[in-house]
Amino acid sequence: MKVDIFDFHLPEELIAQVPLKNRTDSRLMVVNKETGDIKHEVFKNISEYLREGDCLVLNDTKVLPARLFGVKNDTGAKIEVLLLKQTEGDRWETLVKPAKRVKEGTEIEFGDGLLKAVCTGTSDHGGRVLEFTYEGIFYEVLDQLGEMPLPPYIKEQLEDRDRYQTVYAREPGSAAAPTAGLHFTEELLEEIKAKGVHVTFITLHVGLGTFRPVSVDNVEGHDMHSEFYIMTEGTAELLNEVRRNGGRIITVGTTSTRTLETIASANDGKFKAGSGWTSIFIYPGYEFKGIDGMITNFHLPKSTLIMLVSALAGRENILRAYQTAVEERYRFFSFGDAMFII
Incomplete structure (x- = not known):
């Protein structure tokens, strides 16, 4: 599988350089992974697309001023x-x-x-x-x-370094933020819980390998970086219960996704408490065992991250959605807008 088939044209001015004043004011593109249908929303309304009995899984890693x-x-x-x-x-x-x-x-x-x-x-x-x-x-x-290690595509100085942390960050160890979580506020999480949606946490410490470009011609030849994860007993039990009861497991970000898929793949689709290192590389052809949907940001062309979302929603659906995002002037990357794949 050629890396070039995950390329798309991205105008440089669409790369968000600073966060919005209010986290939940980001735009939200809702993509149906079966049909490719697209809806345009605002992130503060995301609870409308979650159902009672679903489970939202967030990464509580904390970025070091590294x-x-x-x-x-x-x-x-x-x-x-x-x-x-x-x-x-x-x-x-x-x-x-x-x-x-x-x-x-x-x-x-x-x-x-x-x-x-x-x-x-x-x-x-x-x-x-x-x-x-x-x-x-x-x-x-x-x-x-120390200073916050902002990604290389962000040229502006960050005035408030807490804006490169999620509001629920608590386990120090990351060299980069799990940026899909930057859109949430405590108030929005409480609103989601009030709807009967479970909210739980895993930890995956994000390494700088997440920004390392794919330097090979074929996807299969890429050497994925390794990152440390933790899943608690309580989270494992909750996820298994949600699955038994027919609820959807929705991950926030590619880091949460990679953690759940690593654990589910090793345990016949079930979740088990533990910690370890994951270098799982997810690209089209992969069969998901742990998740049903994902909230994520818009990623770099030809990156392992766009390959992961293409595995979940289909490459054609994702490239069409990204083309739409460019035409509609969505903001890209770490401080940009969000996509919900359901």
């Missing part, structure tokens, strides 16, 4: 560090710029020595392993010194 700016101890050269994954204790896999200046043994200081790091090795794709030293609690130091 971009740090420091200097080399020996030369004073400026170094930018992006935290990717905690491996053991205070060791992290990172990306550094300029990488050629950071070799094993290199010492870096951040915030006039409030945080220090030494390079202990290399990792995949030219990354560096750094071991940090500090006083107090690492996440508090990081919160003081």
Whole structure:
């Protein structure tokens, strides 16, 4: 399957650079995955498309202020560090710029020595392993010194970094936000619950691999990145009960989708509590075992994310919907508008 068949023309001005003032004011395109029919809505009305007995599954990961700016101890050269994954204790896999200046043994200081790091090795794709030293609690130091790692296609400065967090974020560990959840407010979630819809959470820590372009010609040759997930006993039991009672399981975002499909695929379509790493790659031809619908944003051309939504709704339906979104001037990507595939 050629990667090029997931391409589409996207005018650059449709890439949303800043979030809307009100989260629920985003537009919502409702797509019927069987027929391809499209409705244009506003996100605040999404509860009209949910039914009593359905279950909404959200990813409660919290984005770390993972971009740090420091200097080399020996030369004073400026170094930018992006935290990717905690491996053991205070060791992290990172990306550094300029990488050629950071070799094993290199010492870096951040915030006039409030945080220090030494390079202990290399990792995949030219990354560096750094071991940090500090006083107090690492996440508090990081919160003081770090910046939000916005995606590379966002050029504007984010005035309120909480707008790159979901309102229900609580488990620190992501290098990027599960952006489909940015449209929800506490009030909207309460409205959804009042309708008799179950709301539950999983955790999947989003890595920067989510932005890595597909660099092969054939879909099957792409090497998917690995991300850590957690499903609690309570969530597993609820999802199994909803399935037994005939309710729909609706995921919020591709991260929740990949987590549920990883677990359901390993357990004959059932859900089981646990944690682990997933590198599941979902593209057309995949048979879904865990979900019935998905709320998501509009994704990059030729990305693994547009392949995933194409697997759920059909490539022709999705490309037609995306063409409509371009014609109707929908806002794309992280701070953009939403799609509900039902």
